[in-house]
Amino acid sequence: MENENIPCWTIDLPVRRRKSREVMVGKLAIGGDNPVRIQSMTNTDTMDTKATVEQCLRLVDVGCELVRITASNVQAAENLYNIKNELSRRGCDVPLVADIHFNPKAAEVAAAIVEKVRINPGNYTDRNTGKYDYTEQEYADELQRTADRLYPLIQVCKKHSTAMRIGINHGSLSERVMGRYGDTPYAMVMAAMEFINICRQMDYNDLVLSMKSSNVKVMHYATRMLAAMMQQEGFDYPIHLGVTEAGNAREGRIKSMTGIGSLLALGIGDTIRVSLTEAPENEIPVARQIREAYSHIGISGRGDVTLKLKPEFRIRRTPVDIASCRQFSLSEHSPEEILYALKNEPVAARIVQGKNKEISTARLAGDSAALIMESAVETLELNDSELTADILQATGERIYKAEFIACPSCGRTKYDIQSALEQVKKRCSHLKGLKIAVMGCIVNGPGEMADAHYGYIGSREGKVHLYRAKQLVCSNVDEKEAVDRLVEMIKQDGKWQEE
Template structure:
């Protein structure tokens, strides 16, 4: 992997029915049905809608043996209608279901967090080395018969680790960490290799983009250490809907695609699943435009930690850089909050009180020292020895980092690394310029471009310029959304909502709308909205409050990981959620 020059990671190939994943094959797009698997006709109809949108394969939840029989019928009906798209069974908590369905579909997803280990209880458990080894042996006893059936039927397997469903056993050794997620997967991979089973793909996901990106990076490194190159499925879990879901997904997935990782992706939206396919296709196609770009000559800074990057240290200048949160530089004055911190003008950058950072030119700076707060526009090719010296002598100069390179992410990365190598600490505003008339296109491209840099700890602020019909207000909102998706700055309520599946116990889209309507003014809170308990409490560990399907028409409410009220009638749940927020002093009335 080269930080500056785009090339795809070479993975091993996996056969999934009539398609091949990994190797030199194109990145595949997938989704997951949200119908009840036992609603056979409804599932077939939805599957056809998803396939017709361009899905390469499709997943169905498979809770029990009844769902196995239903999935067999769904598979047969699709084939009767001429659809040969591979189907994937999604299994949690029940290894016997995985054995039963392995001869029914082309691929089975199992979750190492709950394939054998009991459901996560969040209790502090202690295991001796001997007890821990015994638990791993239980995995082998359950996994090997499953692999034997998969071998006999040419069935592929996805090992899908979710941040929200690590077992208490893994948590006892590694905590809720990327290292724990990786080890949860590696335990299963080692058994598979030992059984000479290689028809495997890996996914390792989180709703927190920082955790997701760092974990996948670590997973790839760990596989390489042990001589493995299995293909990767990328996705951000519980990303949400509308703008939030698109920005969060593009930022997390885009950061990894930029590094060449990823053989298949799913953009998980809390919407109709067919909506996911064109969004994912746009993202994959945009990253692919970097193929064959002019090489970038960059050097990695010695103190840069790719697996756990720290924020680059910079000098604070009038609210930009230093210990300040990354700022938003806006185009035009916003009429609706959140308001940009600074506005770009023809003469420079000005704060909302009119205090200016004037533009200065490199040519005017020879021999000049300690110039006041100002802005210098630079690109990576311009960062020569003379410019580095000028920047060192003028710490109050804020850099506006621009690029026109086909691989702008790689070129801007190289700029930051060169600053670090030369111990230049000037604050840097990252700028990208677009020509988009469609706001979704702009969301996906900008989130994918800024994501890798922000995840690497780079940037004291961002500026999106767009020569298209997307309004300044939409652009400003997008910049705040990108910073929030990167976990750098909260400017609105964060809703951690699942995309829904056959396990979902309420109408997800209408429920999200109700919860958002009641709580979207609580700008410093994270609220989880989960259809069931598979990932619910775990993914909500990062949330302040949670709303989780507990049964048909029943909701349980959480304060962080703790379930505080169970089985509330759905029609009462939003009011109960508001009461819970008020009880803990986090409620504010709408202005």
């Protein structure tokens, strides 16, 4: 769905970091002049106090500053109390975040226990019923109903000084919001603005915002548009960054480096999470590499660049003579400097790695992606051609192989998703152009698998549902047979290619 009347904003992209207010999450300050904070999420059963505490401790040991735990129902929310107490008994005071979907009551219970709650406006109160068209009055009534449902949580948060993340996921926008604003980054921003305004009506400002998607471009543009819209409204809430369902191994890491790095490179972002379909502890070293790559932001600025920010993607596809491209080296120029140079002289740019200094993989990925998002790159030539290809694939600029969308799993996952993803990748990586989603649960999996051609989604203990696009094709397949059944389905559809 497209919306013709989407406005266009201008944002002053800060070479220095975007100015945000400081929000306290327990003793941890997010935003302001504080370092970019690193967070992760457990994937244990929240009712298993021992396993969850052990995983929290392992995360803290490697540098995680904030741990999110799913609270899928009131009982799980209540068990956060035991988890918190046990952590404290073991000398760990890491702030905890309760992750809430579909259950306001669980949010209200958790908000009295932990330092922060993450809610998803797409499913906090809205239920999808197939209704997209709302009259002005119906829309206003629904918004009031949402506010009425959110007020009790805000009251608990205010009473206990609990922070809140309004976490938008592209894959779980409500039909109400999509009917009005389209299935667009703009709709993601407007969904967040509705919730911000409800919080502000109650003078509650301990907010952090996020715009996540498995699509790096959607995540990048939605976050920039959020920053622009907040600037316009005079709001300065911190922003959390992450590419959701990034997968595992090298692909998952490069995807996160492009999505998160492309925004940090422009001075946007106060806290980050790298989501990998691996042990959560593996996420932290990658997040630290990304933070390190952009530790200079906020220290050495050279002026502002004003760029038009439109909600649609702007990909220039005019053929150019490479020899006439202006060459920029990432080892000598920051993305801001390159964009500044190109601002008044819209020529095609040839981006090379350069030889003057060592640049980390995270910095190469983030800087390249920031320029790709501005359509400022005609050719990207890094010293490592495999890395160049991976960056282009991660940002959706070129497709060389199959793409895998895989969630990091959480307490809702009841099958071995890590091994399933490995097997699916082993069998299907060569299927160029196919998108396959491997997701942990049917609560969020079908929505979050985005535009994948096939879905492999955990349904219950050891069982998997198989989807063709959004259509459920095989229910509750034993996980031992599910990869073979998926391959059969792809073959039947005539989409199999021999390696």
